[in-house]
Amino acid sequence: MCTAATYKTKDFYMGRTLDYEFSYGEQIAITPRNYEFDFRFAGKIKSHYALIGMAFVAEGYPLYYDAVNEKGLGMAGLNFVGNAAYEEALPEDETEVSQVAQFEFIPWILTQCATVAEAREKLATMRLTGTAFSEQLPTAQLHWIIADKDSCIVVESMKDGLHVYDNPVGVLTNNPPFLSQMFALNNYAGVSRKQPESTFAGVLQLDAYSRGMGGMGIPGDLSSQSRFVKVAFTKLNSISGEEEDESVSQFFHILGSVDQQRGCCEVTEGKYEITIYTSCCNTAKGIYYYTTYDNHQITAVDMHAENLDSDQLICYPLLSKGKVRWQNK
Numbered sequence: 163m164c165t166a167a168t169y170k171t172k173d174f175y176m177g178r179t180l181d182y183e184f185s186y187g188e189q190i191a192i193t194p195r196n197y198e199f200d201f202r203f204a205g206k207i208k209s210h211y212a213l214i215g216m217a218f219v220a221e222g223y224p225l226y227y228d229a230v231n232e233k234g235l236g237m238a239g240l241n242f243v244g245n246a247a248y249e250e251a252l253p254e255d256e257t258e259v260s261q262v263a264q265f266e267f268i269p270w271i272l273t274q275c276a277t278v279a280e281a282r283e284k285l286a287t288m289r290l291t292g293t294a295f296s297e298q299l300p301t302a303q304l305h306w307i308i309a310d311k312d313s314c315i316v317v318e319s320m321k322d323g324l325h326v327y328d329n330p331v332g333v334l335t336n337n338p339p340f341l342s343q344m345f346a347l348n349n350y351a352g353v354s355r356k357q358p359e360s361t362f363a364g365v366l367q368l369d370a371y372s373r374g375m376g377g378m379g380i381p382g383d384l385s386s387q388s389r390f391v392k393v394a395f396t397k398l399n400s401i402s403g404e405e406e407d408e409s410v411s412q413f414f415h416i417l418g419s420v421d422q423q424r425g426c427c428e429v430t431e432g433k434y435e436i437t438i439y440t441s442c443c444n445t446a447k448g449i450y451y452y453t454t455y456d457n458h459q460i461t462a463v464d465m466h467a468e469n470l471d472s473d474q475l476i477c478y479p480l481l482s483k484g485k486v487r488w489q490n491k
């Protein structure tokens with residue numbers, strides 16, 4: 163399971179949790195403007211917007227899980243198992259539109275589009291194919307959230323075609339499909355950040371004996387539908403200062419509401435899904451902040467501290483061990 167969210171204060175932030183039972187060995191990868199992308203079907207792009215994000219680098223190619231570009235457009239891929247269905251690649255002379263393999267989707271959009279509006283135009287003229295990166299890295303069943311400071315969409319490639327939905331809450335988890343996730347919010351119309359009134363029945367005077375009772379009914383389990391509701395409630399009620407530190411801190415608290423602790427979700431005998439990393443990108447400044455399961459210290463990589471005119475990938479391995487800050491020794 164994974165959860166993605168957006169958050170706006172003075173700047174616009176976007177990030178995700180990556181929940182899984184093992185790690186591929188992902189890194190923070192900066193793709194500078196002149197790194198040549200050689201797309202499987204769509205040709206080469208030699209010069210483009212620079213990207214920063216989390217990627218597994220295979221044969222020198224950044225397989226992005228989530229990234230933002232220097233224009234402030236961001237995108238993340240989340241599992242969509244059982245529902246994702248991609249097109250078969252057609253011979254070049256049989257299609258007018260660009261064919262993009264699912265593993266190329268993030269670079270295809272983020273190297274060329276500055277806004278969600280531009281991404282929508284690209285989506286209108288493309289086929290997303292199920293082409294695998296390699297035998298060892300088969301096709302991943304994903305759906306995607308794409309956002310800039312003004313709008314947010316979800317892209318789902320299913321048996322009945324490519325769907326593009328407006329995402330008014332700015333969150334995404336996994337199954338079921340996005341429209342069902344949104345519909346489920348109707349079940350929680352009564353929850354509130356405020357204390358409840360006693361409306362159970364006229365004859366009963368019920369006591370609001372604890373703070374936080376307005377949110378009673380919001381699910382707390384780790385299923386993707388439950389995380390969708392929980393993180394939507396947390397995000398939409400979030401209040402923080404506008405400054406960078408305050409915004410970033412609040413963002414990690416938003417995604418912290420759906421953090422997965424080792425032991426609570428067994429996927430196979432003795433294997434547990436955990437939140438491997440949590441990210442938060444300041445999309446305006448090109449800064450990638452992250453924490454890992456054992457490193458709670460927010461760590462940051464700034465794309466603008468690098469030579470973005472280069473043609474070579476720049477990678478930073480995750481700092482995955484935290485340190486206790488001792489105060490008395």
Ligand SMILES: C[C@H](CCC(=O)NCCS(=O)(=O)O)[C@H]1CC[C@H]2[C@@H]3CC[C@@H]4C[C@H](O)CC[C@]4(C)[C@H]3C[C@H](O)[C@]12C
Binds near residue numbers: 181225226302
């Ligand atoms: C496993 C992750 C989703 C975690 C998740 O959601 N776990 C809950 C399961 S569940 O929802 O509860 O069932 C997903 C998210 C992004 C993916 C990579 C995208 C690039 C690349 C695409 C290639 O084609 C295959 C290799 C590749 C590196 C992918 C590996 C893997 O697939 C990644 C990491």
